[in-house]
Amino acid sequence: MLVKLKTWIACAALMTATSALASGVVAPGDVSIEDGxxxxxxxxxxxxxxEGRKVFADRKLGNCLACHAVTDQSEQLFHGEVGPALDGAADRWSxxxxxxxxxxxxxxxxxxxxxxxxxxxxVGKDVREDLIGKTILSAEQxxxxxxxxxxxxE
Structure with missing residues (x-):
């Protein structure tokens, strides 16, 4: 039973990767970061x-507000202070x-x-087994x- 489950998981991962390639999505391992x-x-x-505004605030997706404050999301509760405030982010970064x-x-x-x-x-070591090979957000998100x-x- 365990062998069948592992085979099914491997097939599902391969189908997901193949689907991503067919749709033109860059796979996580193929993203090239050059000069930042x-x-x-x-x-x-x-x-x-x-949609990005929703993902940013969604505590089950981006959860960006857990660490960052942003005036545009003032209707949301509990902005974090761990990361920098993101007001003016588009002025600071391309x-x-x-x-x-x-x-x-x-x-x-x-x-x-x-x-x-x-x-x-x-993502480091000691990753929960059911999360191995998965990203937090999709390429579209x-x-x-x-x-x-x-x-x-600003």
């Missing part, structure tokens, strides 16, 4: 700022830099940052969050 930036969209299309930060912040800031990489499989952050100007 990911220049190309992970999906080949621009994200939706409105869209390509924002994408790199969301994809894998540790490769941009340092391994010491507590911000997770939202679209990387490089990353593009949506980047589109939202790109609206945050």
């Amino acid at each position: 930036a990911v220049t190309a969209s992970l999906t080949g299309a621009a994200g939706s700022a409105a 869209e390509a830099e924002l994408r790199a930060i969301v994809v894998n912040s540790k490769s941009i800031f340092s391994d010491a940052t507590i911000m997770p990489g939202f679209y990387t499989l490089d 990353v593009e949506d969050v980047v589109a939202y952050l790109a609206t945050l100007k």
Whole structure:
């Protein structure tokens, strides 16, 4: 039974990866961060700022408000103070830099940052077994969050 379950999980992972390739989505392991930036969209299309705003606030997805404050989300409770306030993020970082930060912040800031990489499989050790090989956000959700952050100007 365990062998069948492991085979099924491996097949499901392969089908997901094949589906991502067929749809033009860049797989997490294929994202190239160069000079602190990911220049190309992970999906080949621009994200939706409105959807990104939702992902940003959703405590089961991005949960960005757990660490960051942003005036645009003042209707949300409990903004964090661990990370920098993101008002003016679009003035401080380019869209390509924002994408790199969301994809894998540790490769941009340092391994010491507590911000997770939202679209990387490089997540450290002792990962819960059911989460191995999974990203926190999908490529589309990353593009949506980047589109939202790109609206945050002073």
